[in-house]
Amino acid sequence: MTNLLSLNDLSVDEINGILNRAEQILEMKDQGWFDPNRTLVANLFFEPSTRTRFSFETAEKRLGFQVLNFSSKTSSTQKGESLYDTVRTMQAIGARAVVIRHQREGYYRELMHGIDIPVLNAGDGAGDHPTQALLDLLTIQQEFLLFKGLTVAIIGDLRYSRVARSDADVLSRLGCRVLLSSPEEWKNDSLPGEHVPVDEAVRAADAVIMLRIQHERHEQAMRMTTEDYHRRYGLTRERASVMKPGSIIMHPGPVNRGVELDSDLVESDRSRYFKQISNGVAVRMASLEWALHTEKEAKKNERVAEKW
Amino acid sequence: MTNLLSLNDLSVDEINGILNRAEQILEMKDQGWFDPNRTLVANLFFEPSTRTRFSFETAEKRLGFQVLNFSSKTSSTQKGESLYDTVRTMQAIGARAVVIRHQREGYYRELMHGIDIPVLNAGDGAGDHPTQALLDLLTIQQEFLLFKGLTVAIIGDLRYSRVARSDADVLSRLGCRVLLSSPEEWKNDSLPGEHVPVDEAVRAADAVIMLRIQHERHEQAMRMTTEDYHRRYGLTRERASVMKPGSIIMHPGPVNRGVELDSDLVESDRSRYFKQISNGVAVRMASLEWALHTEKEAKKNERVAEKW
Amino acid sequence: MTNLLSLNDLSVDEINGILNRAEQILEMKDQGWFDPNRTLVANLFFEPSTRTRFSFETAEKRLGFQVLNFSSKTSSTQKGESLYDTVRTMQAIGARAVVIRHQREGYYRELMHGIDIPVLNAGDGAGDHPTQALLDLLTIQQEFLLFKGLTVAIIGDLRYSRVARSDADVLSRLGCRVLLSSPEEWKNDSLPGEHVPVDEAVRAADAVIMLRIQHERHEQAMRMTTEDYHRRYGLTRERASVMKPGSIIMHPGPVNRGVELDSDLVESDRSRYFKQISNGVAVRMASLEWALHTEKEAKKNERVAEKW
Numbered sequence: 001m002t003n004l005l006s007l008n009d010l011s012v013d014e015i016n017g018i019l020n021r022a023e024q025i026l027e028m029k030d031q032g033w034f035d036p037n038r039t040l041v042a043n044l045f046f047e048p049s050t051r052t053r054f055s056f057e058t059a060e061k062r063l064g065f066q067v068l069n070f071s072s073k074t075s076s077t078q079k080g081e082s083l084y085d086t087v088r089t090m091q092a093i094g095a096r097a098v099v100i101r102h103q104r105e106g107y108y109r110e111l112m113h114g115i116d117i118p119v120l121n122a123g124d125g126a127g128d129h130p131t132q133a134l135l136d137l138l139t140i141q142q143e144f145l146l147f148k149g150l151t152v153a154i155i156g157d158l159r160y161s162r163v164a165r166s167d168a169d170v171l172s173r174l175g176c177r178v179l180l181s182s183p184e185e186w187k188n189d190s191l192p193g194e195h196v197p198v199d200e201a202v203r204a205a206d207a208v209i210m211l212r213i214q215h216e217r218h219e220q221a222m223r224m225t226t227e228d229y230h231r232r233y234g235l236t237r238e239r240a241s242v243m244k245p246g247s248i249i250m251h252p253g254p255v256n257r258g259v260e261l262d263s264d265l266v267e268s269d270r271s272r273y274f275k276q277i278s279n280g281v282a283v284r285m286a287s288l289e290w291a292l293h294t295e296k297e298a299k300k301n302e303r304v305a306e307k308w
Numbered sequence: 309m310t311n312l313l314s315l316n317d318l319s320v321d322e323i324n325g326i327l328n329r330a331e332q333i334l335e336m337k338d339q340g341w342f343d344p345n346r347t348l349v350a351n352l353f354f355e356p357s358t359r360t361r362f363s364f365e366t367a368e369k370r371l372g373f374q375v376l377n378f379s380s381k382t383s384s385t386q387k388g389e390s391l392y393d394t395v396r397t398m399q400a401i402g403a404r405a406v407v408i409r410h411q412r413e414g415y416y417r418e419l420m421h422g423i424d425i426p427v428l429n430a431g432d433g434a435g436d437h438p439t440q441a442l443l444d445l446l447t448i449q450q451e452f453l454l455f456k457g458l459t460v461a462i463i464g465d466l467r468y469s470r471v472a473r474s475d476a477d478v479l480s481r482l483g484c485r486v487l488l489s490s491p492e493e494w495k496n497d498s499l500p501g502e503h504v505p506v507d508e509a510v511r512a513a514d515a516v517i518m519l520r521i522q523h524e525r526h527e528q529a530m531r532m533t534t535e536d537y538h539r540r541y542g543l544t545r546e547r548a549s550v551m552k553p554g555s556i557i558m559h560p561g562p563v564n565r566g567v568e569l570d571s572d573l574v575e576s577d578r579s580r581y582f583k584q585i586s587n588g589v590a591v592r593m594a595s596l597e598w599a600l601h602t603e604k605e606a607k608k609n610e611r612v613a614e615k616w
Numbered sequence: 617m618t619n620l621l622s623l624n625d626l627s628v629d630e631i632n633g634i635l636n637r638a639e640q641i642l643e644m645k646d647q648g649w650f651d652p653n654r655t656l657v658a659n660l661f662f663e664p665s666t667r668t669r670f671s672f673e674t675a676e677k678r679l680g681f682q683v684l685n686f687s688s689k690t691s692s693t694q695k696g697e698s699l700y701d702t703v704r705t706m707q708a709i710g711a712r713a714v715v716i717r718h719q720r721e722g723y724y725r726e727l728m729h730g731i732d733i734p735v736l737n738a739g740d741g742a743g744d745h746p747t748q749a750l751l752d753l754l755t756i757q758q759e760f761l762l763f764k765g766l767t768v769a770i771i772g773d774l775r776y777s778r779v780a781r782s783d784a785d786v787l788s789r790l791g792c793r794v795l796l797s798s799p800e801e802w803k804n805d806s807l808p809g810e811h812v813p814v815d816e817a818v819r820a821a822d823a824v825i826m827l828r829i830q831h832e833r834h835e836q837a838m839r840m841t842t843e844d845y846h847r848r849y850g851l852t853r854e855r856a857s858v859m860k861p862g863s864i865i866m867h868p869g870p871v872n873r874g875v876e877l878d879s880d881l882v883e884s885d886r887s888r889y890f891k892q893i894s895n896g897v898a899v900r901m902a903s904l905e906w907a908l909h910t911e912k913e914a915k916k917n918e919r920v921a922e923k924w
Contacts (some may be wrong), residue, residue, distance in 0.1 A: 092893035277400035
């Protein structure tokens with residue numbers, strides 16, 4: 001019988017055989033048994049995500065990595081295990097990097113000690129979303145080559161959007177003029193940029209980034225209907241008609257057609273909506289390479305017995 | 309530090325390094341960076357399915373493809389995103405084909421414009437299930453070589469079963485005589501075939517296709533007990549005993565033992581139940597090849613910048 | 617049009633083309649089309665599990681296998697299909713082995729006839745967990761080389777823990793002295809070993825295995841607070857301070873820090889907690905090799921037409 005149902009069915013010789021083979025496997029591992037194609041990456045998504053997870057998963061597979069996927073609506077499925085213990089477990093299983101999305105802003109602070117593999121942030125609450133910012137940069141760079149002197153408008157939910165924060169911060173650093181526009185209740189004075197009325201922002205911008213209404217992030221209903229939002233803060237066809245020549249429309253997705261953007265604009269000439277998504281895979285491939293190549297080699301050797 | 313937590317931690321040089329590498333990756337892509345082994349296929353299942361999804365996934369992996377899996381009980385997880393936008397997103401991520409199961413009959417009509425990659429229908433509501441029909445054909449062909457002149461009985465839920473529709477249509481076209489048998493409330497005059505009593509259908513058929521009771525599709529309870537159904541419309545041992553020499557029993561699965569089929573018949577000599585499942589993988593491999601090789605080459609070049 | 621939406625869109629020639637190609641694929645299969653790298657394994661988890669599933673999945677990918685993952689909180693997603701039919705379906709799809717976790721103790725008894733591929737038990741209710749026992753053995757062997765004469769303490773939920781049973785059984789067989797310690801309501805006289813007070817067990821043991829409190833397995837609340845449990849049955853720092861030189865601490869995970877183990881002990885010098893996890897991948901690789909190499913060759917040939 002070759003089932004493995006209970007060790008009671010196995011002879012002592014069989015048990016020893018398996019143990020010895022496991023030891024051999026561990027030795028092969030220590031002798032560099034894992035070729036680069038076997039890099040293992042774990043995607044830990046504690047918040048629902050289809051697009052970002054698929055983008056990372058595709059990037060990992062394009063790089064020839066092996067992928068473990070964990071998705072959960074809440075971290076309660078962890079049976080009370082801390083995020084630290086979960087990531088440390090992934091490291092012990094052999095992951096060479098972890099990609100994490102978590103509803104808790106700054107979740108990664110508890111991972112700063114004891115974790116020896118890179119953490120790639122796929123979104124932390126209303127905090128950051130660095131690979132989204134990178135793909136936005138790539139999309140802008142493809143259009144305008146240089147960031148210095150560009151005007152970029154970020155419009156919508158400035159308070160709860162991690163995209164707004166990541167984009168505003170890095171665009172300012174790179175020398176862009178950042179214009180911000182939002183309903184009063186979603187204003188955010190901590191973001192770098194000038195608050196201006198939406199029509200002014202759209203007229204002045206080389207790139208207009210329309211933010212998604214994050215129904216799932218802040219529980220309270222918007223204080224207006226979606227039609228109202230569209231008319232007052234959305235990119236209507238009328239508003240888009242005064243955009244500068246050569247200027248582009250962006251959106252982190254998934255877009256609520258007819259709310260943030262008039263549906264016809266999503267695939268218009270100015271729109272880079274789907275191009276952003278394609279760029280996302282390339283940017284995540286580059287980010288994974290960046291994070292893995294500069295891995296802390298020193299520490300790695302210290303714990304080699306436990307790492308795959 | 310090699311974590312990617314916030315772009316605020318990266319120098320401008322590091323950011324530029326990642327952007328340039330992403331551009332390189334995009335150029336490699338345009339130069340045919342993707343070899344045939346790297347074809348990416350997305351499985352989008354908006355209705356629960358284990359068997360069909362595993363069959364497609366196995367087919368894709370056997371063909372050397374990379375696979376993205378999306379499963380959802382309802383399309384609500386799409387956060388209000390349209391199916392069109394979801395598929396367009398998969399295309400932008402790099403999928404070369406999508407396999408879709410959706411509870412909405414004819415869901416694919418909204419994908420007819422703007423999507424440049426093949427859609428393989430894994431079941432649309434009570435509409436169609438073409439790869440199931442193909443595997444049924446393959447199973448019949450293996451047995452009888454020719455379709456012309458064969459008599460095939462389709463018995464059970466003719467109204468809500470997409471298998472019934474797909475099978476009846478194609479078997480008629482291929483020259484089979486199709487016999488239909490069902491409870492009164494599940495009769496379906498739109499199907500090609502002759503309505504006959506179940507005993508007559510079983511006696512006359514070369515192949516008897518027993519349909520699954522779709523508890524999950526039509527909410528209202530059957531107007532009889534399952535024991536009653538078995539006795540009146542199921543393939544009982546007694547009924548099966550009058551089947552023609554050489555005739556076979558089929559079922560799309562998962563079978564309710566003792567309802568559509570007497571449990572003992574599932575693995576009887578006449579049954580092709582598990583053979584159908586094996587055939588399903590081969591048929592889906594052939595279908596994927598068929599759909600991908602004849603891809604609309606012209607359109608592909610138009611949108612190359614955005615496609616992987 | 618290259619979509620596959622309904623066979624009504626295909627010509628008879630196209631349908632025949634797909635059927636013939638499927639036949640070709642089946643012939644290639646019979647001629648050894650599948651190389652060893654293409655071994656397909658299905659992981660069927662009817663109980664939630666992250667760590668064991670990831671460990672098996674990693675083991676399978678490290679061995680170059682293709683992997684199908686099925687996870688479900690309850691077996692109700694099977695739409696009433698029996699476990700036997702599900703596994704038989706996986707076999708028909710082409711799986712060469714199945715890894716199963718199921719809440720029903722001894723679930724595998726219904727698979728003893730008709731299934732020709734190895735079943736690897738990843739936990740059956742409160743029954744067995746053989747690969748956990750194997751990784752515990754490997755961890756102990758790495759430390760002490762020989763089992764004979766060692767003293768191993770197993771402490772905690774002896775009644776509902778399948779780890780307790782699997783470990784106690786095999787450690788006794790290998791010549792270890794097994795000490796058992798638990799709250800009165802979790803005592804288990806069917807386990808081989810001596811029941812002793814927790815302090816005595818800790819003091820005498822070469823290896824102390826602290827069991828997880830299985831909140832998810834037995835509904836009734838513990839009859840004490842977790843603080844109480846920690847103080848009376850947990851491995852506190854004070855208790856650990858009297859452990860023998862060279863002795864080690866183990867836990868099957870996920871650990872409830874501050875309950876079964878003082879949080880500081882989890883990554884202490886004595887602890888092999890994360891090493892156990894690493895060992896788990898190697899042990900599962902060895903187990904899969906063991907189960908697959910000794911596959912019932914005879915039976916395999918009997919059913920070749922249906923197996924991939």
